Amino acid sequence: MTLDLTKPQIQDLPSIKEILSQWNDESETQKYFQRIENEIKGQIEFDMKFWVLKDEKKVLGIGGLSNCQPKLKPFIQTNNPKELKTIFLNQAFRGKGFGRKLVELLQSKSLSLGYKELLLVSAEKYRETAYGFYLNLGFKQLGEVEGGEVGEKMAVFSKLLTK
Numbered sequence: 001m002t003l004d005l006t007k008p009q010i011q012d013l014p015s016i017k018e019i020l021s022q023w024n025d026e027s028e029t030q031k032y033f034q035r036i037e038n039e040i041k042g043q044i045e046f047d048m049k050f051w052v053l054k055d056e057k058k059v060l061g062i063g064g065l066s067n068c069q070p071k072l073k074p075f076i077q078t079n080n081p082k083e084l085k086t087i088f089l090n091q092a093f094r095g096k097g098f099g100r101k102l103v104e105l106l107q108s109k110s111l112s113l114g115y116k117e118l119l120l121v122s123a124e125k126y127r128e129t130a131y132g133f134y135l136n137l138g139f140k141q142l143g144e145v146e147g148g149e150v151g152e153k154m155a156v157f158s159k160l161l162t163k
């Protein structure tokens with residue numbers, strides 16, 4: 001097995017869409033997919049950039065980094081934070097350490113880019129699949145913010161990065 005964190009290529013887009021649609025409804029899948037496609041086209045907003053975890057040519061998972069949303073401001077602890085975005089693994093590959101690998105590689109990437117902490121928001125619907133995962137990786141749950149849907153609460157997690 002040759003695991004690598006690489007930039008998404010046009011030929012990866014069908015696998016990326018399939019992974020996104022395993023976990024999201026159609027409109028969310030489209031929203032996330034559009035952001036990845038936009039980056040490939042060179043249309044980057046909020047410094048939002050994505051990577052894929054691949055075994056040879058097979059896309060196992062997706063993740064991104066962006067500038068922090070303004071509502072995360074109260075939780076920021078350093079002068080160079082970034083937000084972890086869109087962490088999704090192909091469900092056939094869950095529970096085998098690939099999620100850990102994906103996030104650890106994104107952490108190394110962040111450190112090499114000079115970022116000092118990673119924050120993320122996670123919706124209630126991911127409580128079972130993701131909250132314990134992030135805690136296991138050393139993230140701390142700092143509080144909650146309002147989410148995209150009216151009245152929806154999103155948990156805020158953060159991790160200070162050290163070499």
Ligand SMILES: CC(C)(COP(=O)(O)OP(=O)(O)OC[C@H]1O[C@@H](n2cnc3c(N)ncnc32)[C@H](O)[C@@H]1OP(=O)(O)O)[C@@H](O)C(=O)NCCC(=O)NCCS
Nearest residue numbers: 088089094095096097098099100122128129130132133136
């Ligand atoms: C969350 C996700 C990326 C985790 O990836 P994964 O490959 O299943 O997780 P891993 O096998 O790498 O687990 C890493 C560690 O976290 C632990 N862990 C994983 N999921 C967990 C959970 N839900 N609760 C508690 N611990 C968990 C594992 O036991 C493992 O521990 P260890 O390294 O000490 O043995 C993946 O399951 C996924 O895509 N889930 C659905 C979408 C989702 O929730 N995305 C996050 C949106 S914010």
